[in-house]
Amino acid sequence: EKGGWSSFMAKEISEQPEAVANTLRTRIHDDHVVLPDLAGLEDSLAGIDRIVIIACGTASYAGMLGKYAIEKWARIPIEVQLSHEFRYSEPVLSPTTLVVSISQSGETMDTLMAVKYAIEAGAKTLSICNTQGATIARESDAVIYTHAGPEVAVASTKAFVAQIAALYLFGLHLAEVRGTLSAEATKEALGELSSIPGKLEQVLLTKERIQELAKWMSDSRAVLFLGRHVGYPVALEGALKLKELAYIHAEGFAAGELKHGPIALIEPGQPVFVVVPSPRDPNSLHAKVVSNIQEIRARGARILAIAEQGDAAVLPFADEVIPIPLAGALFEPLLAVVPLQIFAMELATAKGLDVDQPRNLAKSVTVE
Numbered sequence: 518e519k520g521g522w523s524s525f526m527a528k529e530i531s532e533q534p535e536a537v538a539n540t541l542r543t544r545i546h547d548d549h550v551v552l553p554d555l556a557g558l559e560d561s562l563a564g565i566d567r568i569v570i571i572a573c574g575t576a577s578y579a580g581m582l583g584k585y586a587i588e589k590w591a592r593i594p595i596e597v598q599l600s601h602e603f604r605y606s607e608p609v610l611s612p613t614t615l616v617v618s619i620s621q622s623g624e625t626m627d628t629l630m631a632v633k634y635a636i637e638a639g640a641k642t643l644s645i646c647n648t649q650g651a652t653i654a655r656e657s658d659a660v661i662y663t664h665a666g667p668e669v670a671v672a673s674t675k676a677f678v679a680q681i682a683a684l685y686l687f688g689l690h691l692a693e694v695r696g697t698l699s700a701e702a703t704k705e706a707l708g709e710l711s712s713i714p715g716k717l718e719q720v721l722l723t724k725e726r727i728q729e730l731a732k733w734m735s736d737s738r739a740v741l742f743l744g745r746h747v748g749y750p751v752a753l754e755g756a757l758k759l760k761e762l763a764y765i766h767a768e769g770f771a772a773g774e775l776k777h778g779p780i781a782l783i784e785p786g787q788p789v790f791v792v793v794p795s796p797r798d799p800n801s802l803h804a805k806v807v808s809n810i811q812e813i814r815a816r817g818a819r820i821l822a823i824a825e826q827g828d829a830a831v832l833p834f835a836d837e838v839i840p841i842p843l844a845g846a847l848f849e850p851l852l853a854v855v856p857l858q859i860f861a862m863e864l865a866t867a868k869g870l871d872v873d874q875p876r877n878l879a880k881s882v883t884v885e
């Protein structure tokens with residue numbers, strides 16, 4: 518079943534272009550999002566005034582990315598909560614709250630219990646799920662299936678990018694329902710989304726280079742990941758992958774937080790992955806992140822930058838630059854995460870570890 522691949526994870530990483538393409542397929546027509554999937558919410562969607570996204574692990578980072586995009590497009594307040602924390606905060610829920618759960622398996626007990634809590638509290642529920650007929654999907658008012666295909670490796674990869682694609686489709690649809698985005702901006706966003714599969718193919722070509730890097734770094738004791746805005750969840754995901762697969766202490770930080778604490782961790786030789794926003798970023802975050810790089814470089818950090826192709830500003834300060842194709846700011850994470858997935862997999866492989874079945878982890882956690 519692995520085909521010619523060394524692991525399911527290697528296969529699933531390579532399947533990411535199709536995972537996104539299949540999730541988008543049939544859902545974009547004439548510059549509009551078409552989601553018959555939402556029939557169960559049809560009457561309530563226009564009246565929703567708040568969204569709470571719940572998920573665990575990698576799915577929760579997809580949720581964070583959903584928040585940036587959906588808030589921007591649909592102008593609706595969104596909070597993202599870990600499923601297992603959700604109930605205990607006595608969340609304020611009402612019939613005009615939409616609780617969006619994200620789960621590859623659709624069986625994660627923590628997320629299922631959170632969905633049940635939301636239903637009992639009278640909120641509306643939508644699930645983003647990769648498994649047809651899963652329990653969470655059945656419990657929810659509506660489900661948008663990601664069509665990533667079965668994901669076997671414990672650490673999630675292709676399901677993650679498919680979840681982002683599904684959330685973005687939902688966000689663009691909701692923006693149309695709410696009348697918050699111009700037809701032109703919708704068209705542009707859909708164009709960006711549709712171009713992701715081809716760009717993912719290009720990112721996958723960096724594999725050999727990352728393999729070399731991972732081999733070279735296989736005795737690392739700790740690795741830090743920095744990102745800002747949508748690069749922040751990517752940093753968190755890069756760190757999670759490295760913990761899960763290579764058992765290396767790894768932390769992701771919001772780059773702006775660096776001076777508020779984490780910079781104390783920087784000592785000579787400390788490897789730091791930095792997810793660099795595009796120099797074309799409308800929020801001008803590029804310059805701020807480059808200045809973060811300079812700060813930690815001055816303290817001896819080894820900088821591994823994930824940056825847009827042709828970003829010359831990063832070159833003088835980075836030990837390694839992994840280029841990603843040009844994409845709109847909200848779409849960069851779909852590309853920037855891939856080198857980090859490959860890095861974790863290759864480093865685990867270099868350490869002789871089982872990348873499909875990391876110790877102590879299960880693919881689907883069906884206990885609370």
Ligand code: BG6
Nearest residue numbers: 574575576620621622625672673
């Ligand atoms: C964890 C897995 O236990 O569950 C992660 O190790 C996954 O890879 C998380 O992201 C959530 O799983 P699911 O099926 O709810 O998306």
